[in-house]
Amino acid sequence: EIKVLAISGSLREKSSNTALMNAIIGLAPKHMKWTIFKGLGDLPHFNPDIDNDEGPVPVRELRSQIQEVDAVLICTPEYGNGVPGVLKNALDWLVSTSVFMNKPTAVISASPTPMGGDKAHASLLLTLGMINAAIIEGGNLIIPHITLKMSKEGAITDEGLQAEIEKVLQALEQACS
Numbered sequence: 001e002i003k004v005l006a007i008s009g010s011l012r013e014k015s016s017n018t019a020l021m022n023a024i025i026g027l028a029p030k031h032m033k034w035t036i037f038k039g040l041g042d043l044p045h046f047n048p049d050i051d052n053d054e055g056p057v058p059v060r061e062l063r064s065q066i067q068e069v070d071a072v073l074i075c076t077p078e079y080g081n082g083v084p085g086v087l088k089n090a091l092d093w094l095v096s097t098s099v100f101m102n103k104p105t106a107v108i109s110a111s112p113t114p115m116g117g118d119k120a121h122a123s124l125l126l127t128l129g130m131i132n133a134a135i136i137e138g139g140n141l142i143i144p145h146i147t148l149k150m151s152k153e154g155a156i157t158d159e160g161l162q163a164e165i166e167k168v169l170q171a172l173e174q175a176c177s
């Protein structure tokens, strides 16, 4: 059994990244046990003055959920050429901890634009590198034109994308074995 925490960097109800994350979970083999982190919007703004072991409950929850899993999958949009503030805020709360240390991590950005959120993707890798996440070889995807590759119901309709997702899942599995 492999435990994976999935995090979407979008708070939007009809988010394509959240839909993609759910589709990936749907395609994953049964022995992968998924938890979806739902507390991104509940985290207080990062402030070192309140960053300690007794810190805010949502922050403790984030840290323990990462600690408990074998791997992490992040699906994120790009805003203003960068990582969405809510996701960067969550990572800022982890810099003083070692919860991401050597944690196999797959990073996906998806966007309706032709660039696929490449700047957010690159920036996210920099931050994850700083907290020593083990970025999975073959676990990274930058997905352009996401709206053309999924149905309104949230299924992946693009065969190429489907194949890429399957490779990411295999890489995730391998990184945990």
Ligand code: FNR
Pocket: 010, 011, 012, 014, 015, 016, 017, 018, 076, 077, 078, 079, 080, 081, 082, 110, 111, 112, 113, 115, 116, 117, 118
């Ligand atoms: C965007 N979007 C966007 N896309 C991108 O590829 N690079 C960017 O810098 C931005 N910047 C940006 C700013 C603002 C204010 C908005 C509202 C949108 C478009 C973005 O990719 C699109 O809205 C996605 O649908 C957001 O992802 P979710 O919510 O569908 O997962």
